[in-house]
Amino acid sequence: MPAKNKNTAREWFNTIFYGALIAIVFRSLLLEPFNIPSGSMIPTLHVGDHIFVEKWSYGYSRYSFPFGSWKLWNGRFLAREPRVGDVVVFRNPTNEGQDYIKRLIGVPGDTVQMINGRLHINGVAVKRENPRPYVVAMLPKSLRSVGYYQDNMSIKGNKVWVNNEPAPFNYTIEYKSDRFCHEYAGACGVFKLTEYDETLPNGVVHSIIEATDDAPLDNTPAYTVPENHFFFMGDNRDNSADSRAHVGFVPRDNVLGRAWFIWYSHNYYAPMLALWTWGSKMRWGRFGMGIN
Numbered sequence: 001m002p003a004k005n006k007n008t009a010r011e012w013f014n015t016i017f018y019g020a021l022i023a024i025v026f027r028s029l030l031l032e033p034f035n036i037p038s039g040s041m042i043p044t045l046h047v048g049d050h051i052f053v054e055k056w057s058y059g060y061s062r063y064s065f066p067f068g069s070w071k072l073w074n075g076r077f078l079a080r081e082p083r084v085g086d087v088v089v090f091r092n093p094t095n096e097g098q099d100y101i102k103r104l105i106g107v108p109g110d111t112v113q114m115i116n117g118r119l120h121i122n123g124v125a126v127k128r129e130n131p132r133p134y135v136v137a138m139l140p141k142s143l144r145s146v147g148y149y150q151d152n153m154s155i156k157g158n159k160v161w162v163n164n165e166p167a168p169f170n171y172t173i174e175y176k177s178d179r180f181c182h183e184y185a186g187a188c189g190v191f192k193l194t195e196y197d198e199t200l201p202n203g204v205v206h207s208i209i210e211a212t213d214d215a216p217l218d219n220t221p222a223y224t225v226p227e228n229h230f231f232f233m234g235d236n237r238d239n240s241a242d243s244r245a246h247v248g249f250v251p252r253d254n255v256l257g258r259a260w261f262i263w264y265s266h267n268y269y270a271p272m273l274a275l276w277t278w279g280s281k282m283r284w285g286r287f288g289m290g291i292n
Contacts, residue, residue: 031052031053031054031055031260032052032053032055032256032257033050033051033052033053033263034050034051034052034053034089034099034101034259035048035049035050035051036048036049036050036051036101039136039172039174039236039239040101040102040234040235040236040239040240040241040242041087041101041102041103041234041235041236041240042136042172042209042235042236042239043134043170043172043195043207043208043209043235043236044087044103044206044207044235044291044292045087045101045235045259045262045291046172046174046265046267046283046286047172047174048174048265048266048267048268048269048283049262049264049265049283049286050262050263050264050265051101051259051260051261051262051263051291052259052260052261052263053089053256053257053258053259053260054257054258054259054260055256055257056078056257057080057082057257057258058076058079058080058081058082058255058257058258059076059077059078059079059080060076060077060078061074061075061076061252061253061254061255062074062253063091063253063254063255063256064256064257074253075253076252076253081107082104082107082230082255082258083104083202083204084104084105084106084107084110084200084201084202084204085103085104085200085202085204085206086103086104086258087101087102087103087104087258087259087291087292088101088102088103088104088230088232088255088256088257088258088259089101089255089256089257089258089259090102090230090232090250090254090255090256091254091256092247092254093247093248093249093250093251093254094246094247094248099256100232100241100242100247101259102232102233102234102240102242102243103206103232103233103234103235104230104231104232105119105121105200105231105232105233105243106121106223106225106230106231106243107225107230107231108225108226108227108228108229108230109224109225109227110122110224110225110231111123111222111223111224111225112222112223112225112231112243113220113221113222113223114217114218114219114220114244115219116213116214116218116219117210117212117213117214117215117218117237118213119198119233121200121201122201124201126198126199126200126201127198127199128196128197128198128199128208129196129197129199130196130197131194131195131196132169132170132194132195133169133192133193133194133195134169134170134171134192134193134194134195134209135153135160135167135169135170135171135172135190135191135192135193136171136172136174136190136191136193136209137155137160137171137172137173137174137189137190137191138174138175138176138181138187138188138189138190138191139155139173139174139175139176139181139188139189139190140175140176140177140178140181140188141175141176141177141178141268142178143155143175144156144157144175144267144268144280144281145157145280148190150190153167153190155173155190156280157173157279157280158173158267158280158282158283160173169195170195170207173267174267174268175267175268176188176268191211193209193210193211194209194210194211195207195208195209196208196209196210206235206292207235208235208236208237209235209236209237210237210238211238211239212238215237215238217237217238217240217244217245218237218238220244223243223244223249225249226249228251228252228253229249229250229251229252230243230249230250230252230255231243231249231250232247232250259291260290260291261288261289261290261291262286262287262288262289262291263287263288264287265282265283265286265287266281266282266283267280267281267283268281
């Protein structure tokens with residue numbers, strides 16, 4: 001091979017190698033992007049939100065790096081403790097191929113229990129107040145332009161209107177394929193829930209939504225969080241697979257970082273180059289929104 005071709009090949013290799021190395025270091029040590037695939041953290045996070053996660057927040061474990069499931073070592077370095085109320089990304093202890101995002105509710109030694117839909121921590125009911133309507137709309141994609149109409153409410157694109165005025169309540173809108181809504185008819189529709197302000201024992205205030213106070217996870221045993229583990233729950237209390245269900249207690253090493261802010265958000269998938277979809281797809285008001 002001529003020297004010129006060898007040099008060109010070497011330059012391409014070096015560019016790809018060092019570019020990949022920089023990306024791996026950046027994602028492992030600083031910021032890692034995640035997208036929200038489910039509604040378990042509504043109203044804080046919506047399906048289609050793309051977020052950055054601070055990898056330095058709680059230090060680093062083997063899961064902070066590629067091939068963490070190889071179990072090359074245990075423990076954390078530069079470790080810091082998360083606080084109750086943080087929105088955290090962690091590796092699912094029951095399936096190491098999945099990353100979950102939930103809110104930290106219990107730390108080692110805490111006892112957590114749901115009684116009639118109310119969260120109790122260490123035997124004390126957590127304050128839940130200011131009930132107001134909340135709407136979750138999961139609609140066929142074909143309706144995003146023509147709109148959905150029910151009684152005095154209409155939904156079009158990213159907006160909900162009541163009596164031809166902007167809705168006086170919070171909501172989230174997601175569009176699914178028409179095929180999905182046909183096959184899973186019960187999953188699509190407009191669902192009316194209740195939003196509350198919840199105040200955790202350390203003073204952190206955040207929003208939750210509830211469909212009812214008598215759902216399967218609204219009455220649980222008392223869970224005492226063991227050493228080196230955490231207890232997580234979704235803000236969408238009746239639609240979240242979390243520590244009350246199969247996820248269970250999450251080992252400290254499985255914590256990846258704290259959710260920081262939303263850098264991009266859309267209500268259904270369409271190629272970015274399809275500029276004509278941006279008007280009804282982009283949730284412009286969520287761009288740059290901090291996560292609390």
